[in-house]
Amino acid sequence: xxxxxxxxxxxxxxxxxxxxxxxxxxxxxxxxxxxxxxxxxxxxxxxxxxxxxxxxxxxxxxxxxxxxxxxxxxxxxxxxxxxxxxxxxxxxxxxxxxxxxxxxxxxxxxxxxxxxxxxxxxxxxxxxxxxxxxxxxxxxxxxxxxxxxxxxxxxxxxxxxxxxxxxxxxxxxxxxxxxxxxxxxxxxxxxxxxxxxxxxxxxxxxxxxxxxxxxxxxxxxxxxxxxxxxxxxxxxxxxxxxxxxxxxxxxxxxxxxxxxxxxxxxxxxxxxxxxxxxxxxxxxxxxxxxxxxxxxxxxxxxxxxxxxxxxxxxxxxxxxxxxxxxxxxxxxxxxxxxxxxxxxxxxxxxxxxxxxxxxxxxxxxxxxxxxxxxxxxxxxxxxxxxxxxxxxxxxxxxxxxxxxxxxxxxxxxxxxxxxxxxxxxxxxxxxxxxxxxxxxxxxxxxxxxxxxxxxxxxxxxxxxxxxxxxxxxxxxxxxxxxxxxxxxxxxxxxxxxxxxxxxxxxxxxxxx
Amino acid sequence: xxxxxxxxxxxxxxxxxxxxxxxxxxxxxxxxxxxxxxxxxxxxxxxxxxxxxxxxxxxxxxxxxxxxxxxxxxxxxxxxxxxxxxxxxxxxxxxxxxxxxxxxxxxxxxxxxxxxxxxxxxxxxxxxxxxxxxxxxxxxxxxxxxxxxxxxxxxxxxxxxxxxxxxxxxxxxxxxxxxxxxxxxxxxxxxxxxxxxxxxxxxxxxxxxxxxxxxxxxxxxxxxxxxxxxxxxxxxxxxxxxxxxxxxxxxxxxxxxxxxxxxxxxxxxxxxxxxxxxxxxxxxxxxxxxxxxxxxxxxxxxxxxxxxxxxxxxxxxxxxxxxxxxxxxxx
Numbered sequence: 001x002x003x004x005x006x007x008x009x010x011x012x013x014x015x016x017x018x019x020x021x022x023x024x025x026x027x028x029x030x031x032x033x034x035x036x037x038x039x040x041x042x043x044x045x046x047x048x049x050x051x052x053x054x055x056x057x058x059x060x061x062x063x064x065x066x067x068x069x070x071x072x073x074x075x076x077x078x079x080x081x082x083x084x085x086x087x088x089x090x091x092x093x094x095x096x097x098x099x100x101x102x103x104x105x106x107x108x109x110x111x112x113x114x115x116x117x118x119x120x121x122x123x124x125x126x127x128x129x130x131x132x133x134x135x136x137x138x139x140x141x142x143x144x145x146x147x148x149x150x151x152x153x154x155x156x157x158x159x160x161x162x163x164x165x166x167x168x169x170x171x172x173x174x175x176x177x178x179x180x181x182x183x184x185x186x187x188x189x190x191x192x193x194x195x196x197x198x199x200x201x202x203x204x205x206x207x208x209x210x211x212x213x214x215x216x217x218x219x220x221x222x223x224x225x226x227x228x229x230x231x232x233x234x235x236x237x238x239x240x241x242x243x244x245x246x247x248x249x250x251x252x253x254x255x256x257x258x259x260x261x262x263x264x265x266x267x268x269x270x271x272x273x274x275x276x277x278x279x280x281x282x283x284x285x286x287x288x289x290x291x292x293x294x295x296x297x298x299x300x301x302x303x304x305x306x307x308x309x310x311x312x313x314x315x316x317x318x319x320x321x322x323x324x325x326x327x328x329x330x331x332x333x334x335x336x337x338x339x340x341x342x343x344x345x346x347x348x349x350x351x352x353x354x355x356x357x358x359x360x361x362x363x364x365x366x367x368x369x370x371x372x373x374x375x376x377x378x379x380x381x382x383x384x385x386x387x388x389x390x391x392x393x394x395x396x397x398x399x400x401x402x403x404x405x406x407x408x409x410x411x412x413x414x415x416x417x418x419x420x421x422x423x424x425x426x427x428x429x430x431x432x433x434x435x436x437x438x439x440x441x442x443x444x445x446x447x448x449x450x451x452x453x454x455x456x457x458x459x460x461x462x463x464x465x466x467x468x469x470x471x472x473x474x475x476x477x478x479x480x481x482x483x484x485x486x487x488x489x490x491x492x493x494x495x496x497x498x499x500x501x502x503x504x505x506x507x508x509x510x511x512x
Numbered sequence: 513x514x515x516x517x518x519x520x521x522x523x524x525x526x527x528x529x530x531x532x533x534x535x536x537x538x539x540x541x542x543x544x545x546x547x548x549x550x551x552x553x554x555x556x557x558x559x560x561x562x563x564x565x566x567x568x569x570x571x572x573x574x575x576x577x578x579x580x581x582x583x584x585x586x587x588x589x590x591x592x593x594x595x596x597x598x599x600x601x602x603x604x605x606x607x608x609x610x611x612x613x614x615x616x617x618x619x620x621x622x623x624x625x626x627x628x629x630x631x632x633x634x635x636x637x638x639x640x641x642x643x644x645x646x647x648x649x650x651x652x653x654x655x656x657x658x659x660x661x662x663x664x665x666x667x668x669x670x671x672x673x674x675x676x677x678x679x680x681x682x683x684x685x686x687x688x689x690x691x692x693x694x695x696x697x698x699x700x701x702x703x704x705x706x707x708x709x710x711x712x713x714x715x716x717x718x719x720x721x722x723x724x725x726x727x728x729x730x731x732x733x734x735x736x737x738x739x740x741x742x743x744x745x746x747x748x749x750x751x752x753x754x755x756x757x758x759x760x761x762x763x764x765x766x767x768x769x770x771x772x773x774x775x776x777x778x779x780x781x782x783x784x785x786x787x788x789x790x791x792x793x794x795x796x797x798x799x800x801x802x803x804x805x806x807x808x809x810x811x812x813x814x815x816x817x818x819x820x821x822x823x824x825x826x827x828x829x830x831x832x833x834x835x836x837x838x839x840x841x842x843x
Contacts, residue, residue, distance in 0.1 A: 008840050023710065043552060047552050047581075054565055055796070132731055139706055140708040141702065142706060144703060144705070144706060144708035145692075145708075167629075183587070184584060184585065185584070185585040185586055185618070186670070187669060187670060187693055187694075187695055188668055188670055188693050189671075190586070190617060190618060190669065190670030190671035190672065191618060191619075191694070192618055192619055195833060197619075197621075198594045199589075199596075199621045202584040202585040202588050202589045202592065202620075202621070203582065203583070203585065204582025204584060204587050317543075321556065322706070323702050324698050324701065324702070324722075332551070332552060332554075333552045335698075336557060336558050338806070339558065339717065339804075339806070340558060340561075340562065343807055344721045344724065345721055345722060346720070346721015346722055346725050347705075347721065347722070347724075347725030347726075347727065348721065348724040348725045349721070352724075372584060409582070410580055447802070450694075454693070454694070455690050457664075457690060457691075457692050458664060458690075458708075
């Protein structure tokens with residue numbers, strides 16, 4: 001297990017040159033910039049930088065790209081919290097409590113909590129990679145379609161089954177999300193679905209377009225209705241508050257630990273950072289002592305998804321390097337880069353190019369520290385944005401939203417689509433339909449569907465395939481238990497209530 | 513001195529003679545958009561971005577290039593975009609043989625004739641791969657087993673190159689497969705490495721990592737002759753040591769995927785010839801040759817009428833196969 005430590009130390013020697021540290025700082029700053037602009041995001045940023053790296057040596061190139069990736073992940077959380085616009089799919093869950101906190105005048109605290117827990121999660125992820133690299137790679141190979149489906153089901157179940165609110169409204173929102181995820185080409189049959197002959201719908205409905213509309217524009221309309229102002233104006237911004245918040249971090253040790261575990265698990269399996277952050281948020285809301293406060297600006301609701309998001313993001317680098325499976329869109333672009341630099345991702349990369357792999361892992365330690373320090377330094381700056389009058393900021397947000405949507409696919413149609421989603425987002429809020437299940441279904445819906453149908457092809461149509469081996473069976477069983485949890489809890493609750501009623505009746509009667 | 517002046521004059525004349533026809537040639541006048549029929553990171557994306565970087569480095573075009581990914585509907589989106597470009601000759605579409613295969617199997621909003629073939633720049637090979645512990649010692653044994661009972665094979669996407677090849681083998685040998693479509697060749701590679709499927713038909717680049725790592729092994733290559741790269745990939749084998757499938761007794765002699773470049777059908781002969789000329793220069797560069805070697809692709813360069821004829825021929829063959837498989841749709 002500790003055989004890897006000398007290799008890692010050698011990696012630090014490579015990563016700790018002035019040249020590489022400068023690349024890290026540059027990469028992180030660029031990343032924060034693209035992360036803050038919704039839609040531009042990490043995948044596009046990395047794609048734009050990729051041609052620049054062709055003339056670099058592979059170690060420098062990957063350090064620059066991964067640093068940019070970390071920066072973008074942090075930047076994505078910033079807009080989630082300040083404007084309710086998730087810059088990255090995986091920071092959607094951060095909006096649930098992060099934005100309410102900002103609205104309550106606690107923007108500085110929310111940002112600090114987010115960055116600190118993100119840094120913590122990433123560290124745990126990297127440590128897991130360092131210690132368990134070979135075992136994790138073997139474990140990831142055990143995953144086929146039935147196991148993937150079980151993982152996605154688990155993510156759905158932990159979020160939906162454990163959530164509060166009206167179950168029927170949740171189902172409406174969820175199925176609507178599944179329908180949106182269906183649009184475009186179907187992997188399994190190759191045919192086009194729900195495109196109605198529109199060429200524009202060929203590429204499907206982009207998740208980012210939906211999210212920018214539902215959250216960003218929807219929220220803007222609501223804020224306008226409520227009187228054209230942020231409630232945050234009253235908040236005092238001082239760097240001191242950042243340190244005070246950092247001092248409060250240990251209070252959330254359990255949420256940090258739980259989030260890291262969920263994140264590492266989802267990163268390695270590989271369910272991905274988005275699934276991880278939703279699952280972590282869902283579990284935290286269900287089992288937290290302050291669960292009633294979730295959704296209204298609870299710090300634990302920021303800590304939980306951010307930790308899991310970054311733990312998954314960093315531990316997902318391992319399957320990418322060892323197996324060549326990209327865990328995310330960004331990873332896919334980086335994989336393409338690896339090949340252009342002349343490296344072959346796969347089990348032999350660790351043996352053939354240890355300097356590259358361990359240089360990269362060492363740069364993940366350093367890059368994350370650099371990123372946390374840099375983003376914490378920007379907190380007062382970003383929090384100050386909220387003090388600018390809403391009438392000035394709002395048009396800026398709208399234009400940033402539209403630019404973001406445009407960069408997704410350079411398509412005019414998407415600009416109309418985002419408006420439509422803005423209206424849907426507003427209506428959902430007014431009618432008290434939850435948006436989160438819709439978003440979750442859009443992210444995981446088509447993946448879960450593919451995995452399910454691939455499993456059915458493999459088993460010849462038998463559902464038994466989800467229990468055909470211990471791994472799939474355990475995952476499926478946990479998912480089903482979580483899914484049935486509200487019903488079980490209700491029945492148990494009722495029985496307890498009726499037992500209490502009987503006991504009460506008995507007590508009443510006994511004196512006579 | 514007069515002799516020197518005469519030399520200059522002669523030199524100028526000679527230059528003028530060379531330049532004169534070139535001046536009449538068409539040239540792009542604004543940035544050229546490279547439209548990629550795949551998402552970022554895929555094989556087609558690398559193909560387009562590499563060409564962009566080569567053109568930039570060697571200054572082969574007087575204007576800038578912008579790469580946009582339009583991978584929706586397995587690449588359909590890029591071809592539809594190329595069709596809608598109309599007479600604008602500043603949009604080049606980068607794809608594979610999917611340009612003429614997609615409209616046969618999906619309602620896609622364009623016809624193969626809506627685009628004009630510019631060049632086919634390389635071909636990617638297909639191989640039959642199986643898990644290292646699989647009981648099949650060669651391709652013949654694999655086919656024999658698939659005649660006994662259907663074997664599970666996986667590949668990238670549905671009714672695309674990999675599944676077409678599986679159908680071809682079925683028709684040629686009476687073998688039976690259950691085809692499981694995954695999102696990408698990379699996924700099919702991992703699934704084979706984990707022994708969740710019996711075989712895949714991945715391109716060299718998609719499986720080489722797993723081959724080097726000893727998780728999978730190649731049985732045969734669907735090419736008329738063996739591949740040319742004879743540098744050892746594993747301890748005892750190179751690409752050139754892999755038998756052709758024909759040698760191994762599978763009567764699918766040739767199955768390759770060309771990497772292709774397209775213009776709108778309204779583009780003129782000069783415009784098509786200009787881009788074909790640029791691509792010919794790209795192909796001469798060291799960077800291009802290195803990329804082919806690194807990704808184990810086979811060098812082949814076809815332009816103009818020869819390319820158009822090849823498209824017609826391959827499309828007719830595909831139509832027959834799809835009809836038999838019941839995949840044909842009318843657009």
